[in-house]
Amino acid sequence: MSTATLSYPKPQKPWRPKQRDLIPTYLGILVVFLGTWALVEFTGFAGKLGAFASAVICTTLVSTFLAGRSRGKQAAKNAAVASIITSLALLAMFPVISILGTVLVRGTKGLYVGFFTTDMGLASVNDPLNVGGILHAIIGTFIMIIIATLISVPLGISTAIYLTEIRGPGSRLIRFLVQAMSGVPSIVAGLFIYSAIISGSGRGFNGLWGALALAILMLPTVARTAEEVLLLIAEDLREAGLALGATQWRTVAMVVVPAAKSGLITAMILGIARIAGETAPLLFTTGGGDETNLNPVDGVMGSIPFAIWKALISGSAESNARAWASILVLLALVMILFFSARRLGKARR
């Protein structure tokens, strides 16, 4: 046995390339920049997309050449495929980053403190930007998302548990219906609530009807995602619970669902993401008021998507700025919801 008191070497990662080995890579990056510039300057590859395409071509060629030079044909192919896949992934990110950038640039112009503390009750969308705000819409969206979540998350997770745990009669039919339901156009959900509840009954528009329409849209997303998540739980875990003498209910409640918890929270988040920006189902159900209304069962209720729609169709410079600012607020709210749900899911693991 070697003496344990001897000083040990430092941890190393010999599989990482050394600075010396990276010199060809640095030269390669230089070649990529020069090549991209040359292609854009002297050929038809103009504009942002042209520059991107040139960069992809140059990077693929250079990385393939470098890998092939040092490690042969197999490595060259590997590098070519890796480079193309990475480029396609970046291409997929393009619209996302572009949208976020546009919203940030245009949205910040319409923002001021009062935008969050006042409503449009005494203002018009064409008024100067320091008058009025979307407090009514923020509150309305929050209230309706909360009600829709309270309805569709228990229903959706129960459906998923029926499909994966109880596996009772009609499972296949229910699975098929849930799938079909996720294809329902959002305006149909609004029309359904309108014709079933509002039309001809003497009942007025309010936030609850809007939330019900949103819940119809949210339910299939939650149910399908939750089902996928529960199916990932290993069968031995269920058997382990049952083998300890637990009933199915105790096993599901104490073993299966806790094991799937972070996935179930993801299901809820995806459901909220599905409905947060919906406008169509709210058109026939909420009435889209301009004043702050905290009561979902009495009177018209505004929402951010509705406010965006209303401002956009007005067409003036001020209303456009208001719409972009509202889009920014909506995106920020959705992000906040996502992050807090994620933290909630992690905190109790």
Add this chain to the structure above:
Amino acid sequence: MTENVKPSSLASVAAANANRSPGKHALGTGLEARSVHAWFGKNHVLADVSLDFAAGTVTALIGPSGCGKSTFIRTLNRMHEFIPTAAMAGEVLLDGRDIYASGVDVTKIRLKIGMVFQKPNPFPSMTIGENVLSGLKLAQLKQSNKEELMEECLVRAGLWNEVKDRLDAHGGSLSGGQQQRLCIARSLAVNPQVLLMDEPCSALDPGSTLRIEETIRELSETMTVIIVTHNMQQAARISDYTAFFLADGHPGMMIESGPTSEIFSNPKDKRTENYVTGRFG
């Protein structure tokens, strides 16, 4: 030691095994580990292991769980680096050249140093025959007489008679022991110099285990075998050399190594003796 039946029987098993002459047709000059250390993040899990694996020998790595045996075996074909927090120090020499040297093509290293895992893992989308030849396909190696090679590998893995009539069936249709022998046949098809086996029999029944042990004995005619095992009977039956690992509150270390018959009959270190006589571990 006389009052304890088990160690003396182990020692006699090892002694009987020692009569065998290892490695007539072995390839290369074997594998050498030079003061290998391994870390996961800040956690030092393996310290200063130096071991020579002569060509054509079978070496068993024994020791209690968590002593770094599996980590060590994974440093020998550079599978260790797949764990993001992993780090290591030291050298592993194959034919006298460090496999961690810069410029070494890691895929070629793994072609020469094959691995059989604890859990049988035949490729689910391939038939039995395709599984055996999958290494050639994955590494895009040229091979003219594929049928012959497939039969040879399955014969050497001791599986041919059981599957020769259903080479087109899926690997998943085999029993656990058959699946593991299929995985061994799969490793043989690319003709590695060294075969690493990480507890290959831990999930198998005694019959399958015996078949695989016979296979390992035959393999050592043409390659160097390094096997992690918790089964000391197995180590005594099949290995030429044995190395005993122990963590004991410190990073895992190699306590003692030597010819298997000596480790089991006349260990130098008290802790080795305690372990091989079943007093702990």
